[in-house]
Amino acid sequence: MKPFDYLRPASVEEAIAVWTPDAAYLGGGTNLVDLMKTGALHPGKLIDLNRLLGLDLIEMLADGSTRIGAMVRNADLAHDAGFAATFPMIAEALLSGASGQLRNVATVGGNLMQRSRCAYFQDPYSACNRRTPGVGCDAKEGDNRSHAILGFSDACIATNPSDFCVSLAALDAVVEVHGPRGRRDIPYADLHRLPGQTPEKETALEAGDLVLAIRLPSDAAAFRLNARYLKVRERTSFAFALVSAAAALRLEGGKIAAARLALGAVAAKPWRVPAAEAMLVGQSPGPALFARAAAMASAGAAPSGDNLYKIELARRTAARALSMAAAGTPTRMPALPASPFGEPAHV
Amino acid sequence: MSHSINLTVNGTRRDVTLEDARVTLLDLLRERLALPGTKKGCDRGQCGACTVLVDGRRINACLALAVTLDGAEVTTIEGLAKGDHLHPVQAAFVDHDGFQCGYCTPGQIMSAVGLIAEGQAGIDPERIREGMSGNLCRCAAYHGITEAVLDASRRMAEEEVRVSA
Ligand SMILES: Cc1cc2nc3c(=O)[nH]c(=O)nc-3n(C[C@H](O)[C@H](O)[C@H](O)COP(=O)(O)OP(=O)(O)OC[C@H]3O[C@@H](n4cnc5c(N)ncnc54)[C@H](O)[C@@H]3O)c2cc1C
Ligand code: SF4
Ligand code: FES
Ligand code: FES
Numbered sequence: 356m357k358p359f360d361y362l363r364p365a366s367v368e369e370a371i372a373v374w375t376p377d378a379a380y381l382g383g384g385t386n387l388v389d390l391m392k393t394g395a396l397h398p399g400k401l402i403d404l405n406r407l408l409g410l411d412l413i414e415m416l417a418d419g420s421t422r423i424g425a426m427v428r429n430a431d432l433a434h435d436a437g438f439a440a441t442f443p444m445i446a447e448a449l450l451s452g453a454s455g456q457l458r459n460v461a462t463v464g465g466n467l468m469q470r471s472r473c474a475y476f477q478d479p480y481s482a483c484n485r486r487t488p489g490v491g492c493d494a495k496e497g498d499n500r501s502h503a504i505l506g507f508s509d510a511c512i513a514t515n516p517s518d519f520c521v522s523l524a525a526l527d528a529v530v531e532v533h534g535p536r537g538r539r540d541i542p543y544a545d546l547h548r549l550p551g552q553t554p555e556k557e558t559a560l561e562a563g564d565l566v567l568a569i570r571l572p573s574d575a576a577a578f579r580l581n582a583r584y585l586k587v588r589e590r591t592s593f594a595f596a597l598v599s600a601a602a603a604l605r606l607e608g609g610k611i612a613a614a615r616l617a618l619g620a621v622a623a624k625p626w627r628v629p630a631a632e633a634m635l636v637g638q639s640p641g642p643a644l645f646a647r648a649a650a651m652a653s654a655g656a657a658p659s660g661d662n663l664y665k666i667e668l669a670r671r672t673a674a675r676a677l678s679m680a681a682a683g684t685p686t687r688m689p690a691l692p693a694s695p696f697g698e699p700a701h702v
Numbered sequence: 703m704s705h706s707i708n709l710t711v712n713g714t715r716r717d718v719t720l721e722d723a724r725v726t727l728l729d730l731l732r733e734r735l736a737l738p739g740t741k742k743g744c745d746r747g748q749c750g751a752c753t754v755l756v757d758g759r760r761i762n763a764c765l766a767l768a769v770t771l772d773g774a775e776v777t778t779i780e781g782l783a784k785g786d787h788l789h790p791v792q793a794a795f796v797d798h799d800g801f802q803c804g805y806c807t808p809g810q811i812m813s814a815v816g817l818i819a820e821g822q823a824g825i826d827p828e829r830i831r832e833g834m835s836g837n838l839c840r841c842a843a844y845h846g847i848t849e850a851v852l853d854a855s856r857r858m859a860e861e862e863v864r865v866s867a
Binding site: 356358359360361363381384385388389392393401403405430434453454455456457459460591592593690691692 | 703724
């Protein structure tokens with residue numbers, strides 16, 4: 356790790372004022388400190404957000420929306436009884452990510468802004484356009500089994516690793532940021548960028564921008580009875596997704612009145628296709644319908660390397676997540692959140 | 703730039719001057735505070751060997767910069783027993799052979815103490831396995847580990863009922 360200055364501002368204004376181009380904001384540090392250890396990142400200054408007041412609240416606003424502060428810990432959000440009852444799919448996504456220890460520390464803001472898990476991004480001795488623009492992409496000829504099947508480019512084939520983000524994208528969250536040029540809202544769909552020729556521009560945040568909070572609009576709560584997150588991994592727990600899907604339905608008189616579907620780990624951002632959601636509306640839920648929606652949701656998928664298997668996996672995961680959502684949100688969080696393995700085995 | 707912090711480690715106040723902000727809590731405990739019970743496995747949050755409690759919550763000490771923890775209360779494996787009287791989770795690991803080589807064990811035990819305090823797993827073996835998935839065991843002593851956590855959870859719940867009765 357390279358030496359750095361450590362600052363602990365007391366207010367958001369102060370945090371932004373001490374920001375310089377070589378600085379990084381520190382949330383829980385579970386991603387940033389790791390990447391500083393590998394040498395992939397070497398900020399000259401860490402601005403610790405942990406003592407900022409008021410960023411750790413979960414609030415119901417007067418307009419029916421829910422606001423979650425950037426410093427709320429992943430575990431605290433998932434286990435907040437009111438939040439989990441209203442947004443069970445988000446809680447399930449959170450609890451399917453990382454481990455109990457990591458979730459106790461990881462923040463909402465840090466989870467949103469976490470960096471690529473591409474092995475070549477993490478290794479400072481590999482060529483990576485996302486880390487160092489223009490030097491090439493070692494993943495293209497390397498280990499790319501878990502890389503993107505949608506929205507990738509010649510310059511970069513990495514995926515966004517977050518589970519939380521997939522559920523937020525499905526529910527049209529809004530990201531509140533504050534930066535040197537003031538405060539603004541970013542619609543979730545615009546937060547993460549596809550790589551194109553500039554994979555180093557990962558998000559819509561601008562230099563010095565700080566995530567203050569995310570907001571879930573009032574209509575997001577309407578999906579609570581039929582909302583699931585499904586995550587396919589190489590082991591049952593404590594592994595990143597190969598493919599995941601967030602599926603939420605609003606049923607009225609046996610028909611689908613509204614639908615949301617986002618795919619995870621398939622692209623550099625959570626993948627939503629409005630036409631796949633629209634075709635579900637007015638229909639009766641069922642496997643054939645869900646298979647067609649899933650095909651539409653992953654239309655255009657292509658291998659970026661040794662990952663042809665992910666195309667069929669994405670279709671099946673999306674279709675199954677829709678079926679699980681149609682069957683109803685479980686009354687209690689499953690023992691294995693987001694897992695395709697349902698019934699508990701016994702000791 | 704040097705930084706002065708104070709921590710309460712296993713009940714004792716420790717004032718520490720860090721010459722360098724790069725020191726992790728794990729290295730501070732092992733190299734500076736003579737508490738080598740907390741182990742370093744991966745140093746990247748992937749194995750759980752470094753699990754300790756900070757303000758009562760289990761975390762990976764390898765990813766926590768010590769300088770960020772000014773004022774915190776830290777409990778390590780060395781602080782769990784009361785003299786010769788083992789913590790119920792420690793006793794259960796002995797009773798159920800929850801280890802083989804023992805390298806992951808301090809982390810497993812601290813993680814189990816944290817998990818039980820979180821109150822999400824109860825006495826459901828599947829929830830315990832899921833809740834303990836941040837702790838890898840190279841010897842694959844998982845069966846004994848799950849039995850130990852299950853037994854300790856039961857005993858601690860009974861103890862609570864007895865005390866409150
Ligand atoms: C072993 C391991 C397994 C994991 N498994 C999973 C998994 O299965 N699923 C999953 O989704 N995640 C997983 N993660 C990732 C984990 O979710 C992230 O590390 C965590 O959410 C990051 O949050 P943090 O607060 O620690 O962020 P930090 O490490 O503090 O920050 C991450 C990035 O965000 C920036 N940042 C932080 N806060 C803000 C803010 N408020 N405004 C602007 N920028 C900010 C930082 O500068 C940095 O670039 C895993 C991590 C590890 C180490
Ligand atoms: S896939 Fe993207 S993140 Fe990975 S090495 Fe290539 S440019 Fe870097
Ligand atoms: S040493 Fe900290 S998780 Fe492995
Ligand atoms: S007992 Fe050997 S690593 Fe777990």
